[in-house]
Amino acid sequence: MKITKLTTYRLPPRWMFLKIETDEGIVGWGEPVIEGRARTVETAVVEMGESLIGQDPSRINDIWQTLYRSNFYRGGPILMSAIAGIDQALWDIKGKALGVPVYQLLGGLVRDKMKTYSWVGGDRPSDIVEQMKKLMAVGFDTFKMNGCEEMGIVDSARAVDTVVKKIGEIRDALGNSIDFGLDFHGRVSAPMAPVLIKELEPFRPLFIEEPVLAEQAEYYPRLAERTFIPIAAGERMFSRFEFKRVFAQGGLSIVQPDLSHAGGITECVKIASMAEAYDIALAPHCPLGPIALASCLHVDFVSRNAVLQEQSMGIHYNQGGEVNDYVRNKDVFKFDKGHIHAMTGPGLGVDIDEEVVLERSRNAPDWHNPVWRHPDGAVAEW
Ligand SMILES: O=C(O)C(=O)C[C@@H](O)[C@H](O)CO
Ligand SMILES: [Mg+2]
Numbered sequence: 001m002k003i004t005k006l007t008t009y010r011l012p013p014r015w016m017f018l019k020i021e022t023d024e025g026i027v028g029w030g031e032p033v034i035e036g037r038a039r040t041v042e043t044a045v046v047e048m049g050e051s052l053i054g055q056d057p058s059r060i061n062d063i064w065q066t067l068y069r070s071n072f073y074r075g076g077p078i079l080m081s082a083i084a085g086i087d088q089a090l091w092d093i094k095g096k097a098l099g100v101p102v103y104q105l106l107g108g109l110v111r112d113k114m115k116t117y118s119w120v121g122g123d124r125p126s127d128i129v130e131q132m133k134k135l136m137a138v139g140f141d142t143f144k145m146n147g148c149e150e151m152g153i154v155d156s157a158r159a160v161d162t163v164v165k166k167i168g169e170i171r172d173a174l175g176n177s178i179d180f181g182l183d184f185h186g187r188v189s190a191p192m193a194p195v196l197i198k199e200l201e202p203f204r205p206l207f208i209e210e211p212v213l214a215e216q217a218e219y220y221p222r223l224a225e226r227t228f229i230p231i232a233a234g235e236r237m238f239s240r241f242e243f244k245r246v247f248a249q250g251g252l253s254i255v256q257p258d259l260s261h262a263g264g265i266t267e268c269v270k271i272a273s274m275a276e277a278y279d280i281a282l283a284p285h286c287p288l289g290p291i292a293l294a295s296c297l298h299v300d301f302v303s304r305n306a307v308l309q310e311q312s313m314g315i316h317y318n319q320g321g322e323v324n325d326y327v328r329n330k331d332v333f334k335f336d337k338g339h340i341h342a343m344t345g346p347g348l349g350v351d352i353d354e355e356v357v358l359e360r361s362r363n364a365p366d367w368h369n370p371v372w373r374h375p376d377g378a379v380a381e382w
Contacts, residue, residue: 001026001097003057006049006086008032008042009357012321014367015289017357018045020089022057028093029352031260031291032085034077035317036368044082052086058097060090064266068239080238080263087264088295088348095347102348103301106269113339114300116309117181119287121145122316123370123382125166129173135314136178139337142206142308147182148196150372150380153189160199167203176204181232183209187381190219197227207232207254207283213381220251230254235285238262243271247278254307258285259295268295272303283308287315290327294348301342309340320365328353 005021016033032045048067055063067083068074095102103109118140120131125145132143148163170180182205188196193211200208207230212219214236224231230253237243238261246252255275257268272282282305284296293311300306311333313323324330328351332343343349372380 001057001093003052003055006045006052008045009361010038010042010364010366011289011326011357011360012365013318014038014365015321016042016085017289017291017326017352018085018089019354020052020057020086020093022093024097026093026096028057028089028091028096028347029291029350030085030087030089030092030264031289031295032082032088033260033288034081035287037078038364039366040078041081041085044078045085048082048086057090057093060087060094060266063087063090064263068263075239075241077236077238077261080267081261084258084260084262084264084267087266088259088291091265091295091298092291092347095349099346101343101346102265102298103342106265106298106302109301109342110304111301111306111342113336113341114297114306114309115142115339116140116311116335117142117144117338118311118313119144119315120180124149128166128170132170132174132178132180139335141177141338142179142181144181144183144209144310146187147184147200147208148187150374151188151192151196152374154191160196163196164199164203167200167205171203179206181205181207181209184211185381186210186213186236188212190216193219193223194226197223197229201227201229205229209233209256210235217246218249220246221249222251224251224253230281232256232283234258235261239267240270240274243274247274247280252280254281254283256283256285256310258288258292259299260288260292261285265295265299268299269302272299272305276303276305280305281308282306284310286310287312287317289321290323290333290350291348291352293323293333294343294350297340297343298348311340321360325360326353326356327351
């Protein structure tokens with residue numbers, strides 16, 4: 001079998017799909033994208049794709065290593081997202097050619113269903129309890145929300161109390177009937193993180209995500225010594241070579257690689273295994289579309305340390321497009337009390353509706369995240 005064509009489709013709400021065609025008619029789908037830099041990743045995919053035409057798609061490991069190592073410069077969000085989408089599509093092709101789900105090619109199921117969580121609250125957390133109640137009614141009991149809005153490098157007791165009040169309202173209304181992760185989203189500085197985390201201890205969040213920016217990862221062990229709340233991170237780390245330092249230094253309890261940013265299934269299954277050696281839980285990051293989610297689930301289904309899966313249905317970013325819009329077999333992501341059961345179809349197990357992809361790609365939005373500013377005009381972390 002040989003690769004004959006790569007085609008990218010930028011799509012609402014802010015995603016990009018990659019179709020890889022072969023000379024035997026088997027097609028694989030991937031989702032290479034960095035939210036807000038879709039066109040940049042698209043250029044990287046086109047450049048990398050030129051070297052793939054005529055190659056044997058079954059040689060996933062050699063293609064991965066060559067794409068990673070052959071251009072001297074390596075790593076980072078753009079190149080690793082391009083490799084991720086290509087890798088996902090190659091695993092899809094391999095599974096389809098052999099007639100088995102990708103997880104079968106990775107050693108088979110370690111569990112029958114995977115627990116997921118739902119986002120609530122949006123960019124500026126609001127209506128949290130009401131949104132949680134609606135999702136509880138359809139079986140969810142675990143959620144994630146932004147922990148705060150803009151936060152100064154050093155901020156006031158008033159700013160901290162605003163966060164504490166909002167989180168306190170959740171426990172007042174729902175007690176311990178639910179669990180929630182707080183995503184600091186990189187908005188909180190190293191000086192401010194311990195101050196804020198200390199005040200949030202009484203509410204026992206399931207984890208604090210990106211308590212500081214990924215480039216401040218050396219603070220994770222120090223923060224971990226000062227709090228009982230598990231620290232989670234990973235969406236802005238892009239290869240084993242980044243994660244190894246964070247694992248070795250300690251402090252991380254939950255690792256959240258993004259299957260569409262960190263080199264795809266080939267890389268993330270290795271990251272998951274490295275994490276297991278440090279007794280770190282796996283909770284893949286996935287605010288994206290159906291191919292990314294399916295790729296996460298295949299890694300979840302072969303990783304014993306997988307504990308929670310992010311999925312983007314109803315997330316505030318999905319304006320103008322939803323996970324199932326592009327999927328024919330929509331029941332593949334059916335929730336059973338917040339869990340998704342193992343896919344049974346070959347490859348990634350998601351039947352992409354190519355007509356909808358073609359139609360919706362005609363006027364894809366050029367999504368970029370908002371640029372926030374502090375009251376004094378300085379740019380703020382979004
Ligand atoms: O889902 C999460 O945990 C996020 O932090 C969302 C963030 O990754 C946005 O997708 C960036 O545009
Ligand atoms: Mg996050």
